[in-house]
Amino acid sequence: MGELRRNIIDADFCVVGGGMAGMLAAIAAARHGVKTVLMHDRPVLGGNASSEIRMWISGAGTRVPYLQETGIMEEIALENMYRNPARNFSVWDSILYEKVRFEPNITLLLNCACCQAKMNGDSIAEVTGFQLTTYTWQTVRAKLFADCSGDSILAPLSDAETRKGREAKSEFNEEFGLEKADPYTMGMSLMLQCRETDHPVAYTPPSWAYKFTTDEEMHNKPHTMLKDLNTNFYWIELGGMQDSIHDTETVRDELLKIAFGCWDHMKNHGDHGADNWDLEWVGFLPGKRESLRYVGDYTLTQNDVEAGKAFDDEVAYGGWQIDNHLPGGFFMDGQAGGHLLKRRLTEAYGIPFRSLYSRNVANLMFAGRNLSASHIAFASARVMGTCGIMGQAVGTAASVAIKYGLMPRETGRLHIREIQTLLQEDDCFLPHIPRAISEICKDAKWFSSGDTSALLNGIDRTYGGVDNGYFGKLNIPIVCTFPEKRRVSSFRLVVDSDLEREYMEGNPNLMKIPMPLFFAASYEHTSFGFPTCVLKEFTIDILDDNGEWKTVFEATDNIMRLISGKIDAETTAVRLVPKATWHSSRLYHTYGSGKCHIFAFEVK
Ligand SMILES: Cc1cc2nc3c(=O)[nH]c(=O)nc-3n(C[C@H](O)[C@H](O)[C@H](O)COP(=O)(O)OP(=O)(O)OC[C@H]3O[C@@H](n4cnc5c(N)ncnc54)[C@H](O)[C@@H]3O)c2cc1C
Numbered sequence: 001m002g003e004l005r006r007n008i009i010d011a012d013f014c015v016v017g018g019g020m021a022g023m024l025a026a027i028a029a030a031r032h033g034v035k036t037v038l039m040h041d042r043p044v045l046g047g048n049a050s051s052e053i054r055m056w057i058s059g060a061g062t063r064v065p066y067l068q069e070t071g072i073m074e075e076i077a078l079e080n081m082y083r084n085p086a087r088n089f090s091v092w093d094s095i096l097y098e099k100v101r102f103e104p105n106i107t108l109l110l111n112c113a114c115c116q117a118k119m120n121g122d123s124i125a126e127v128t129g130f131q132l133t134t135y136t137w138q139t140v141r142a143k144l145f146a147d148c149s150g151d152s153i154l155a156p157l158s159d160a161e162t163r164k165g166r167e168a169k170s171e172f173n174e175e176f177g178l179e180k181a182d183p184y185t186m187g188m189s190l191m192l193q194c195r196e197t198d199h200p201v202a203y204t205p206p207s208w209a210y211k212f213t214t215d216e217e218m219h220n221k222p223h224t225m226l227k228d229l230n231t232n233f234y235w236i237e238l239g240g241m242q243d244s245i246h247d248t249e250t251v252r253d254e255l256l257k258i259a260f261g262c263w264d265h266m267k268n269h270g271d272h273g274a275d276n277w278d279l280e281w282v283g284f285l286p287g288k289r290e291s292l293r294y295v296g297d298y299t300l301t302q303n304d305v306e307a308g309k310a311f312d313d314e315v316a317y318g319g320w321q322i323d324n325h326l327p328g329g330f331f332m333d334g335q336a337g338g339h340l341l342k343r344r345l346t347e348a349y350g351i352p353f354r355s356l357y358s359r360n361v362a363n364l365m366f367a368g369r370n371l372s373a374s375h376i377a378f379a380s381a382r383v384m385g386t387c388g389i390m391g392q393a394v395g396t397a398a399s400v401a402i403k404y405g406l407m408p409r410e411t412g413r414l415h416i417r418e419i420q421t422l423l424q425e426d427d428c429f430l431p432h433i434p435r436a437i438s439e440i441c442k443d444a445k446w447f448s449s450g451d452t453s454a455l456l457n458g459i460d461r462t463y464g465g466v467d468n469g470y471f472g473k474l475n476i477p478i479v480c481t482f483p484e485k486r487r488v489s490s491f492r493l494v495v496d497s498d499l500e501r502e503y504m505e506g507n508p509n510l511m512k513i514p515m516p517l518f519f520a521a522s523y524e525h526t527s528f529g530f531p532t533c534v535l536k537e538f539t540i541d542i543l544d545d546n547g548e549w550k551t552v553f554e555a556t557d558n559i560m561r562l563i564s565g566k567i568d569a570e571t572t573a574v575r576l577v578p579k580a581t582w583h584s585s586r587l588y589h590t591y592g593s594g595k596c597h598i599f600a601f602e603v604k
Contacts, residue, residue: 005136009107011037013398014127014142016114019047020057020384021368021391022148023100024072028395030105032422034402036395037140038106039129041113042285045096047150047368049384049515051089053287054191056232056513059385060319060348061499066463067319067348068499068512069385071392071428072099074561077514078497081530082559092515109138114149117157123363123407124158143363144398144408148391150369151245152292160361161295166375174302176324176341176376184327186289186379187240188248190255192233192263193281194274201278203267210261213269219330223262224272236262237289240327244291252286258330288369289325289382296372297409298354305349305377310432313416314350315393315423317431318386321345324379341379348431351381353416356394357408365398365408367391389428396422427460427494427562434458438604440486449476460494460599469496470601474594477541477575478601488567488574488603491540491553496597497561498531530582534559535596537579542571549575567603576601 015026018040026038048055061068068074076099084091100108109131116128126141147154155162165184169177212218221235236259239251259282266272303309305322324341326332355372358364368387371378381387397419401411411419424435435458446452450472459468472478501511511528540553553565559582567574578596 003135005134006139007136008139008141009037011035011107011140011142012402013037013144013146013395014039014140015146015148015395016127016129016154017047017147017149017368018042018045018100018110019148019150019368020049020073020388021370021394022047022146023096024388024391025146025148025367025395025398026106027072027099027103028392028426029398030103030395032396032399034105034395034399036106037109037142038100039109039112039114039127039138039140041111041129043111044093045100046093047384048287050096051093052285053283054089054193054281054515055234055287055384056516057384057388058320058513059383059388060317061385062383062512063321064319064345064347066461066499067317067429067431069389069429070461070499070561071389071423071426073385073388073392074427074497074499078531078534078559078561080514081528085528085530087515087528089515109140112138114153115157117154119158122361124154124361127154127157144365144401145363146365146367146394146398147294147370148366148368150288150291152294152366152370154364155292155294158361158364160358160364162292163295164292172299172301172303172374174374174376176302176322177374184240185244185291185375186325187237187327187329188244188251188255188286188288189234189237190252190259190283190286192236192259192279192283194263194277195280197276197278200275203263203279205260205264205268208257209264210257212261212265215270218262218265219332221262221330223266233259233262235330237325237329238331239286240325240329244288248286248288252284255286256282256284290369290375290378292370293378294366294370294372295359296355296357297359298352298372300351300355300371300373300377300381302374302376305345305380306343308345308347308349311350311352313353313412314430314432315353315356315397315419316351316386316389317348317429318351318381318383319345319348320380320383320386322376322380323383324376345380350430350432351386351390351393353393353397353412353419356390356397357412362407362409365394367394392426392428393419393423396426425492429461431463435460438602440482440488440604441480441602444480444482446478446480448478449473452478455598455601461499468599470598471595472578472598474578474580474596477577478598479573479575480601480603481573482571485570485572487570488542490564490566491574491603492562492564492600493538493576493598494562494600495535496533496599498533501531503532530559532582533597534561534582535578535580535598536582539577539579540565540567541575541577542567542569543573544571574603
């Protein structure tokens with residue numbers, strides 16, 4: 001009892017850090033057959049999106065229409081919308097937990113902080129973390145590693161090259177670059193969660209909280225917004241001029257004084273519409289915006305981001321605005337958002353695979369806040385939808401690297417198309433690269449009640465002003481016939497999941513965010529919806545030798561956008577019979593009664 005133990009795990013791929021980037025890297029690799037370990041230092045997954053921090057996930061699609069992240073990001077969002085209508089953070093935590101914990105190829109090490117590494121030449125041979133709950137040193141030996149810790153913990157342990165702070169204009173020729181580089185970063189924040197009640201609620205602040213008696217002392221931060229519901233307390237921010245790793249504990253103490261002081265101001269100093277509001281929760285773990293960034297073979301810049309640049313090795317994309325917080329944080333003067341430097345983007349930019357592996361440590365990849373980007377490009381790419389799809393790209397790339405026994409750089413050079421194809425098949429959108437269509441579908445003939453051509457155009461969402469979907473009637477099959485008998489091994493179906501969340505009850509800006517921090521202003525609105533256009537019931541049938549349709553796959557309660565499955569038969573025809581959506585009257589109004597909307601139906 002009580003002694004420290006040691007444990008060694010052998011794996012193909014080890015991911016450090018279980019934020020959205022690390023989770024998706026681990027899940028993607030594991031689903032492609034890679035023996036994976038995810039080492040995460042907290043009890044709950046999701047990083048800044050977890051119940052410990054409660055930052056809301058946004059991404060390219062929150063700003064630019066139809067760029068909502070799909071793949072595992074949308075899978076998680078749909079599951080959460082379906083199972084968590086009250087948007088409860090414990091339910092959210094449980095969904096993230098089960099996605100990883102019950103994925104057969106993942107060993108999940110929670111409460112385990114990575115703090116040592118051993119090198120073998122220019123590669124990492126093993127990493128070790130201390131698991132607080134078991135008093136055990138957990139060592140993971142693996143062929144490939146991905147650092148998704150946000151703080152780039154493997155950089156000091158492996159001597160991987162990193163950059164920190166804000167670059168000079170001269171370095172990348174960026175408009176928002178500084179005249180002279182400095183080491184400052186965006187700060188970290190503690191979030192507040194509050195809820196409106198039907199009666200006045202008093203509040204007594206702690207004696208150690210700051211006293212802000214006037215709006216000026218609040219530095220004019222937006223604090224009369226409780227009914228606005230489309231904002232949060234992101235501006236309780238500090239630490240940009242300190243060290244975002246080593247000073248975290250002292251910055252946290254200051255943030256707590258500010259957080260409780262702000263709530264005191266809203267409740268007790270002036271009318272901020274907060275009389276009936278109660279403080280529900282205050283975070284004690286600062287959410288970090290920026291620490292170290294790795295240097296990869298390519299460094300993404302402001303110019304790439306603003307040009308909507310396409311890369312041959314595109315594996316993810318961004319589209320969130322350049323959202324650069326100036327280092328002064330809360331104490332900077334300025335009106336609402338005065339400490340931000342923003343510029344909206346109008347289209348997606350590609351994130352190249354070369355920005356997701358280390359320039360000098362051969363078997364090290366990274367995703368999320370760790371990516372290889374300038375400070376200004378990072379200011380756009382740092383949002384969690386974007387971090388998540390970077391993670392899925394890294395996990396998928398790891399599976400291809402393991403398959404060929406190669407390091408990330410060679411894998412990208414020799415097999416980038418394979419990585420991209422796997423990502424696209426898994427419903428990850430690559431805005432500048434069309435998805436290849438299955439060979440056996442190309443000379444097939446299609447019959448149905450609607451126009452089936454969109455099913456095979458390689459774009460599985462409404463995009464660029466084009467719907468790209470098939471509209472058809474429920475119970476009318478979509479039939480695919482081949483010129484002669486073919487072996488069919490699997491099907492792939494992508495249905496409309498309302499990426500814009502425009503057919504759901506409530507504020508669409510909030511609907512796009514899986515876990516909005518604020519509950520609506522009244523009790524009536526504490527339940528959120530599920531996208532009713534999702535195809536709930538359908539069958540996949542094949543034509544047998546007697547000329548009869550035989551069902552090989554049946555869904556009765558589907559909640560997913562991407563559905564794929566095995567068929568394994570020789571046949572001359574396959575059909576999809578859409579039977580029911582999770583419809584509502586609003587959907588009927590928009591789509592017409594008894595209709596469905598499908599972006600892809602293919603067999604291989
Ligand atoms: C206050 C605030 C507001 C923001 N606003 C938004 C917003 O509105 N929308 C949005 O999408 N994004 C927002 N962001 C940005 C976003 O939250 C981050 O950029 C994002 O969380 C990065 O995701 P990640 O997976 O790369 O890293 P993180 O979410 O930081 O996750 C990394 C995880 O790794 C773990 N870890 C660290 N070190 C170790 C170690 N040594 N061993 C094991 N595990 C380790 C950490 O505990 C952490 O959970 C905001 C950030 C902050 C702080």
